[in-house]
Amino acid sequence: FDPSSTLVRPDLRVLVSSASHNTYPRKMKHDDVIIVPELFGREDDWSLYYRLVDEMRDSQQKQDVRGSEWISWHEGAHLISKNPKGSPTFHKIIDRLCEYFKIRRESIGTRFNWYRDSCDWKPFHHDSAAFNPVRAKNQNITVGVSFGATRELAFIRAKPFEDEKKCRLYFPQTNNGVFSFGRDANILWKHGVNALPESEQDGKGRISIILWGLAMDVVEEEGSPSLLGSDGQGPHAQRDHHRGGRGYSGGRGYGGRGGGRGGRGRGHHRQYRRDSDGGDGRDGYDRNHCDNRRPGEDGVELEGGKGRDDRRQF
Secondary structure, three states: OOHHHHOOOOOOEEEEOOOOOOOOOOOEEOOEEEEEOOOOOOOOOOHHHHHHHHHHHHHHHHOOOOOOOEEEEOOOOEEEEOOOOOOHHHHHHHHHHHHHHOEOHHHOEEEEEEEOOOOOOEEEEOEHHHOOHHHHHHOOEEEEEEEEOOEEEEEEEOOOOOOOOOOEEEEEEOOOOEEEEEHHHHHHEEEEEOOOOHHHOOOEOEEEEEEEEOEOOEEOOOOOOOOEOOOOOOEOOOOOOOOOEOOOOOEOOOOOOOOOOOOOOOOOOOOEEEOOOOOOOEEEEOOOOOOOOOOOOOOOOOEOOOOOOOOOOO
16 A cells, blocks of 8 residues: 555545634635535524515615616526625625635625525536636635525536546535635536425525635645636646646546536516515515426536626725
């Protein structure tokens, strides 16, 4: 047995950190997945979820923030707001995430996702820093915070194993919890939010706020994968010195193949409502049944922030 055979980089490294820290206490690496339960409060406290929904509703009703309206995304899989700056809570959340993960404010891009109820989901995709060299210069981490109902964040290995099988990893995203993954994880894996079977659908909604940016003091290691092509299916033409073998004992490959987009869904808008019974997590849009939206296996939905900071000062 040769102990040096263990000195190789992993495909993914999963770490759990504490909400008691002001900042993440370890050096980050590009393979890291970091889970921080209850960074924004107790798991059973839904107050931030409802506050975000109410602030977004008020901003939209006042019509004083252009782009704050809900729009259909990923072919009707869920809703986003492209401009949530009318929500003071949103900005406080972004401030805390930047502080915890030591992310440069000038580098960030954000996304406000609303999964209206348990029918919504998100197809597998790479964030755009996996293939866009401009964004890759300013984004080496993806951070997501979840409010509301628990949903599974799924990772699928972009490049199949030799037997053509793909590894799948599921991480439940609980209320007030935070999840991050590094640059190389974004290239080698696709991620999405699993759909729920009908037997588990309870009508409860979920908000996820996504932050892309440049985390400081991240450890650079030999053997990182090259960027993907613009179609998500190959090494980018502009390769750098990080490409090549993984760790001490050989190559890890270039990351991922794209594949077909997920099943098409209905992307029409619905009238907002807030249930009056309060506290049960039910919210969203009037509808009598879930849309016929079926998850696709390998959608090449390529996402990423624009590097703009719409921060409101307090």
